Amino acid sequence: MAETSIKSMDAIVSLCKRRGFIYPASEIYGGINGFWDYGPLGAQLKKNLRDAWWQDMIMNPCWGRPGPDGEPVRCVPVETRIIQHPKVWEASGHVGGFNDPMQTCRQCKKLVRADHVDEMLREAEWFGPLVSLFESGDHLDIDRLRQWIKKYGAKQAKGMALVREQKKVLELLLALAEDLRNRGEEMTLHQFLQRIATPPESAQLCDMCPNCGGDLTAPRAFNLMFKTFVGATTEQTDDNAAYLRPETAQGIFIQFKNVLDTTRVKLPFGIGNTGISFRNEVTPRNYTFRSREFEQAELEFFCHPDESQDWYKFWRDFRMEWWQSIGLRGDNLVLREHDPDELSHYSTGTSDVEYRFPFTAPGFGELEGIAHRGCFDLSQHQEHSGAKLDYFDTERQARLQAQGLPKDEINKQCRYIPHCIEPAAGLDRGALALLCEAYTRDESRPSPEIMRFHPRMAPIKAAVFPLVNKDGMPEVAAKLHAELFKRFGHLGFIETDPKQSIGKRYARMDEAGCPYCFTIDSETLTDQTVTVRDRDTGAQERIAIDRVTSYLEERLDG
RNA sequence: GCGGGCGUAGCUCAAUGGUAGAGCGUCAGCCUUCCAAGCUGAAUGUUGACGGUUCGAGUCCGUUCGCCCGCUCCA
Numbered sequence: 168m169a170e171t172s173i174k175s176m177d178a179i180v181s182l183c184k185r186r187g188f189i190y191p192a193s194e195i196y197g198g199i200n201g202f203w204d205y206g207p208l209g210a211q212l213k214k215n216l217r218d219a220w221w222q223d224m225i226m227n228p229c230w231g232r233p234g235p236d237g238e239p240v241r242c243v244p245v246e247t248r249i250i251q252h253p254k255v256w257e258a259s260g261h262v263g264g265f266n267d268p269m270q271t272c273r274q275c276k277k278l279v280r281a282d283h284v285d286e287m288l289r290e291a292e293w294f295g296p297l298v299s300l301f302e303s304g305d306h307l308d309i310d311r312l313r314q315w316i317k318k319y320g321a322k323q324a325k326g327m328a329l330v331r332e333q334k335k336v337l338e339l340l341l342a343l344a345e346d347l348r349n350r351g352e353e354m355t356l357h358q359f360l361q362r363i364a365t366p367p368e369s370a371q372l373c374d375m376c377p378n379c380g381g382d383l384t385a386p387r388a389f390n391l392m393f394k395t396f397v398g399a400t401t402e403q404t405d406d407n408a409a410y411l412r413p414e415t416a417q418g419i420f421i422q423f424k425n426v427l428d429t430t431r432v433k434l435p436f437g438i439g440n441t442g443i444s445f446r447n448e449v450t451p452r453n454y455t456f457r458s459r460e461f462e463q464a465e466l467e468f469f470c471h472p473d474e475s476q477d478w479y480k481f482w483r484d485f486r487m488e489w490w491q492s493i494g495l496r497g498d499n500l501v502l503r504e505h506d507p508d509e510l511s512h513y514s515t516g517t518s519d520v521e522y523r524f525p526f527t528a529p530g531f532g533e534l535e536g537i538a539h540r541g542c543f544d545l546s547q548h549q550e551h552s553g554a555k556l557d558y559f560d561t562e563r564q565a566r567l568q569a570q571g572l573p574k575d576e577i578n579k580q581c582r583y584i585p586h587c588i589e590p591a592a593g594l595d596r597g598a599l600a601l602l603c604e605a606y607t608r609d610e611s612r613p614s615p616e617i618m619r620f621h622p623r624m625a626p627i628k629a630a631v632f633p634l635v636n637k638d639g640m641p642e643v644a645a646k647l648h649a650e651l652f653k654r655f656g657h658l659g660f661i662e663t664d665p666k667q668s669i670g671k672r673y674a675r676m677d678e679a680g681c682p683y684c685f686t687i688d689s690e691t692l693t694d695q696t697v698t699v700r701d702r703d704t705g706a707q708e709r710i711a712i713d714r715v716t717s718y719l720e721e722r723l724d725g
Numbered sequence: 726g727c728g729g730g731c732g733u734a735g736c737u738c739a740a741u742g743g744u745a746g747a748g749c750g751u752c753a754g755c756c757u758u759c760c761a762a763g764c765u766g767a768a769u770g771u772u773g774a775c776g777g778u779u780c781g782a783g784u785c786c787g788u789u790c791g792c793c794c795g796c797u798c799c800a
């Protein structure tokens with residue numbers, strides 16, 4: 168089969184637009200950075216992905232396979248809000264952390280974290296001698312400064328204003344010293360460094376770039392959460408400020424107690440939640456991969472600490488298998504266990520399911536993270552909210568009672584904050600991976616572009632065509648279409664189209680990724696059989712028209 | 726945020742500063758008994774947006790928005 172092995176992202180983007188999978192958001196207004204919309208086929212593709220997750224994680228977890236304890240895996244869903252109490256994000260660590268102010272050097276264009284600048288400066292070879300000049304009081308000694316420029320600055324700190332425009336900057340330095348003296352103040356190291364880093368024409372003093380000695384922009388805080396204000400008044404104060412969630416998981420943790428109290432669940436069990444989250448990404452790029460609005464499918468699986476490692480491995484392996492089951496087979500999908508130094512402080516194990524996208528190749532991009540989060544989240548919320556979020560394990564209690572342990576020892580062992588395993592998938596990333604994986608060019612075919620979706624994911628499930636638009640074929644096709652629509656319409660589109668050449672109609676279905684086309688021809692009229700055309704091979708077989716439904720049932724898996 | 730590249734029909738792309746085009750796709754009609762076939766016809770653009778230079782701007786200049794690449798970040 169003549170397929171090009173390296174897929175072109177441009178070709179995929181182009182097809183997605185052309186066939187109605189993905190459009191730029193707000194396109195007629197010029198688009199909006201970091202947002203994408205789904206067209207009809209994309210919306211259905213993503214729904215199929217979300218439904219598969221819901222089915223295989225919540226309604227029939229792990230396809231009915233037992234967990235490491237030998238019992239069926241139990242999960243329940245919740246649906247929690249995009250806007251939560253602002254304190255949720257303090258407890259989770261999203262407020263306060265993760266928004267590191269950055270500075271850019273106007274000379275060498277490096278981007279550095281503001282809180283790293285001092286340390287990076289100290290590490291620079293040319294910086295020490297400069298500081299010692301200052302500390303020895305020789306920083307206004309023009310000759311000493313010139314020596315420093317000659318020895319270090321000219322080679323290693325070329326961006327520094329002092330190096331680039333010696334004369335003017337030295338004048339300004341002396342003027343600054345004079346000014347301070349008149350006010351009875353002494354120059355600080357900070358002022359000194361700023362003065363020699365800042366170009367003469369600049370109105371404001373700038374920090375020094377640790378890379379080239381140039382002038383840095385003022386620190387810019389990156390606002391990673393979207394802020395909003397609750398209440399219909401126009402007032403926008405800290406009192407009514409709220410945030411759009413940066414992840415769905417916290418909604419689960421803060422309803423953990425309610426689920427326990429109202430649904431007769433017992434540990435171990437999981438709570439799942441899908442929905443939109445928002446992050447003000449620093450650099451939203453790579454098509455939909457890093458969008459500012461994205462959908463997650465997260466499960467928090469709660470268990471006893473002693474059993475948590477088994478469950479972690481169980482979920483890690485199942486999630487990998489699940490992505491494979493919906494069509495991401497082959498070398499493009501990997502399960503990557505994090506190195507110990509890569510782990511969050513509370514995690515004793517994290518893996519990523521990663522996909523080799525055309526834009527990450529030869530590297531990989533994360534589809535899902537499976538993290539052992541310990542008891543971090545529930546403990547945080549217990550501490551911040553004051554609510555008791557522990558669990559009394561009655562099954563364990565019964566076992567220990569049978570062993571004859573003393574009562575207070577039993578109570579001690581049976582009351583604990585559960586540990587939690589978090590498989591957290593990105594549905595938009597998943598959909599993008601499905602699109603990339605499905606995209607195939609086969610130059611040997613008259614219509615080379617084919618979307619080879621797994622039948623369960625395909626947004627169009629089947630098409631019914633009359634071979635030609637006459638001789639009673641359209642009527643038979645319409646009847647079969649109506650039957651299939653009634654039976655399978657909830658799973659995706661069922662198409663029919665009597666116009667134009669059959670080849671063109673097949674080609675359209677190939678581009679849209681429809682796995683099966685049923686064609687009514689003259690034989691159908693005499694012997695009640697139809698041809699089934701397979702998208703991936705183009706091969707045809709003849710089956711009885713009354714077997715079409717069962718043919719699809721066997722293949723659509725749902 | 727900075728630097729570089731790009732922006733013309735649904736898609737891929739043309740158009741010396743001088744009347745905005747082609748191919749494919751889409752739609753309609755004819756034809757057609759299995760793979761974007763054939764014939765005929767049709768629709769589709771404030772050339773991303775705003776401003777400027779010019780007798781005249783898709784083309785030159787400025788600003789802005791979006792996309793791609795790099796720096797950097799990614800709970």
